[in-house]
Amino acid sequence: MNRLSEETSPYLLQHKDNPVHWHAWNEDAWSRARNENKLVLVSIGYSACHWCHVMEHEVFEDFECAEFMNMRFVCIKVDREEHPDVDSWFMDAVHLMGSQGGWPLNVFTLPDGRPVFGGTYFPKANWMNVLENLQHVFQSDPDSVFQYAEKLRVALNQLNAPQVSNDLLPSMDDVRKLVSEWTKTFDLMNGGSMRAPKFPMPSNWELLLHMGILENNSPALNHVQLTLDCMAMGGIYDQLGGGFARYSVDGEWKVPHFEKMLYDNAQLVTLYAQAYRVFPSVLYGNVVDETLSFIKREWSSPDGLYYAALDADSDGVEGKYYVWTEGEFEDVLSEDAGLLKRYYGVGSHGFWEHGNSVLCTRLSDEEWCSNVGLEVNEWLAKLDAGKKKLLGHRQSRNKPATDDKCIASWNAMLVKAFAEASKMKGRKHFLKDAEKLIEAMVKHLMHEDGLLLHATTKGKSMSGFLLEDQVFFADALISVYEAGGSERWLLLASDLMQQVVLHFSDENSALLLSRRSSADDVVGKKFEVNDNVIPAANSVTCRVFARLARHFPDSGFDQRANSMLSEVAHRIDYAPGYSNWLMALMEYVCPPVEVVFTGPEAISQLQSFNETMHPFVLTAASTGNSELTLFKSRGGVNSPIYVCRNRSCDIPVYRVEDIKL
Secondary structure, X not given: OOXXXXXXXXXHHHXXXXXXXXXXXXXXXXXXXXXXXXXXXXXXXXXXXXXXXXXXXXXXXXXXHHHHXXXXXXXXXXXXXXXXXXHHHHHHHHHHOOXXXXXXXXXXXXXXXXXXXXXXXXXXXXXXXXXXXXXXXXXXXXXXXXXXXXXXXXXXHHHXXXXXXXXXXXXXXXXXXXXXXXXXXXXXXXXXXXXXXXXXXXXXXXXXXXXXXXXXXXXXXXXXXHHHHHHHHOOOEOOOOOOEOOEEOOOOOXXXXXXXXXXXXXXHHHHHHHHHOOXXXXXXXXXXXXXXXXXXXXXXXXXXXXXXXXXXXXXXXXXXXXXXEHHHHHHHHHHHHHHHHHHHOOOOOOEEEOOEEOOXXXXXXXXXXXXXXXXXXXXXXXXXXXXXXXXXXXXXXXXXXXXXXXEHHHHHHHHHHHXXXXXXXXXXXXXXXXXXXXXXXXXXXXXXXXXXXXEEEOOEEOOOOEHHHHHHHHHHHHHHHHHHOOHHHHHHHHHHHHHHXXXXXXXOEEEEOOEOOOOOOOOOOOOXXXXXXXOOHHHHHHHHHHHHHHHOOOOOHHHHHHHHHHHHHHHOOOHHHHHHHHHHHHHHXXXXXXXXXXXXXXXXXXXXXXXXXOOOEEEEEEOOOOOOHHHOOOOOOOOOEEEEEOOEEOOOEOOHHHOOO
16 A cells, blocks of 8 residues: 555545555655655546546556656646646646646656646556656756746746736627637537537536527527537436436547536536526426436435546446447347337447447437327336336446545535526425535535635545635525525625635736635646636636625625626637636626515515526515615515616516516
C-alpha cells in the first residue's frame, strides 16, 4: 500500500495498491519535492474515467514504470472532482502547451509547482520515453527548463487575469446574431451539433429553449425538441433503468461512453422538465420520472445526500452491464422477445460490436403501434412487463462501481432538478425531495461560517471552499422558493451570497475567484468564465445576483451583476461557450417581469402558473405577512395576483388564466 490507503476518494483508493509511491494533493508532497529537488508528476483523473483505468493498468501497475517514477519524481494523484480548481489550472497549462486536454491528465512540474510538460493518456513505451527525457533535460540543462516554466507561468497568469470592463453591454440583436451563427453547426438529423462524439450540453439547449419561447422562434424550439427526442430514444439514455450516460461516441446518440455522472443527469432533468412545460410529451415526462427514480435508487447516501457517479466498466469491460446479445435477450423475454428485439434494435439498429447491442428506439410509441398493429395501451403493458424482466436480469450482473463522493455543487444541481420537476403537472411531490436534500446539505456540508464545503466522502468532509458550490446552491434555493413559496430558502440564498461576496471577491475584478484565498501558491488565481457542460461559476453568480436583487433591492446585488456582465461582455463571441452568460444578458436587457401571488390561494396559484414555462419571469408567493419588498402593500382575502413590468404594475387579477405577460 502507498499513501493513498488512508484517503476516502474512490478514485484515489483505486490506486492505493499501485507500486507507484503516490501522494495525495497536500503540502507534504510539495515539501518533499522542494527538499529533494525533484520534478513532480500531477496525475489527475476520476473514478468513472475509462482511460484512467487503462493507463493505471498499463503504466501505474507496471513495476518498471513505478520504479523509475519513484526514484526520479514525486508523484501526486488527484481526484479532479475533489479538486476541480487544481484540475482547471493544470488543464489550462496543457492547453497553453498546445495539447488537447482530457483525462487522465498528466502534468509534470518543477518542485515549486510551475508546469513544464503535460498530456493525457500515454501507453507504457511513450510514458517511459517521457520520463527519461524529462529527467535528462532537468539534470543536464536545468536553466532551459526553468526559463520555459517561467514563460508558461506568466502565460497562465495572463490567461486568468481580470480583463477591462466594457460599459456598453450587448443588445438582443447581438444575442440573435450569435445564435444565428451557431445554427450553422446544428445537426438537423440527430439534434445537437454536427460532431462525434456527441455530448449533452444542457445550458446550450436551455438558451435555445428560453430564446425560442421569448421570441416565438420556431427553429430554435424545433432544434431543442429534435435534440431531446433523439437523446431520449438513443442509447445514451438507459432505456431500462433511466438516466443518461456521459456522452455518445457516435453522432447519433446511439453508443454511449457508459459512465453516468450526477451533474449530467441533474441538469438534463432540469432541461427536460422545462421542455415538458413547453411540449407536454409523454416521452419527456417519462425521462424526468425515470431519471429521478434512477438517481434515488442508485445514488442515495445514508445521510440524505447523493453520490457522484457510476463507472463505465464492470468486470473490466466497458458497458458490459448495459449491453445485450440476441440470445440473452431472447432467454429473458421468451414469447415477447421478437417484438421487443425489433423495438429496441437488438441485432439491428442497436447493434454495436462483439455480438452486443445497445438498447435504443427509433419510433415514438404511437408510431411503433401503428407499424405493428397494436393498441397503445396493449403495447405499453407488454413494454412495461418486458422492461421489468430485463431490468431484473440486468441487476443480477456485476454492477459498475459507484463513486460515493457527495459533491456540493452537483447535489445543488439535483435540488434544482427536483424543483423544476415539481413544476410539471401532477409532480408536486418532487418539491419535498428538493427540500429534504437542502436540509441534508445544510446539515452535512455547511460550515459554521455559512459556506459550503466542497464534498464529503464516507462521512468525512473536505476542507476546501469553492465558488461553484456556493452559487449553484444559491441558484437551487431560488428555484425551490419559486416552486413552493417557502421564504426561508430565499433568505438562505441571500445570506449565502453575502458570504460569497465577503470571501471570493477580488480587488481587481468584478468577477469572483474560483476558490477562497489560500496560502497554497502552487495553483494561482482563477476566474472561471467559459460555460461548458457545467456553466461557469461566475455566470451562475451573475444570474443569482440579478435574481436576488429584485427581491432585495438594497443589497447591492444588482450593481454586482451589471459589473460582471460589463467585464465579460466583450469576450462573448461564440454562443455555446457563453450560453449561461447570454441568458444572464437576456434577463438583464429584457424588461423585467414579476408575477406576485398573495393571499390564501397564493401557493396553489403559483404552482398552477408554473405548469407553463415562462422564461425570465420572476415569481413570488406569500399567503400571509412578508417583509420582502415585492409584498409591501399587497395582499387580500381574494388572493390578488400582481403582474409588474419595469416597476409598474397592472391592475390585480384573481385567476391564473387572467395573467397577461
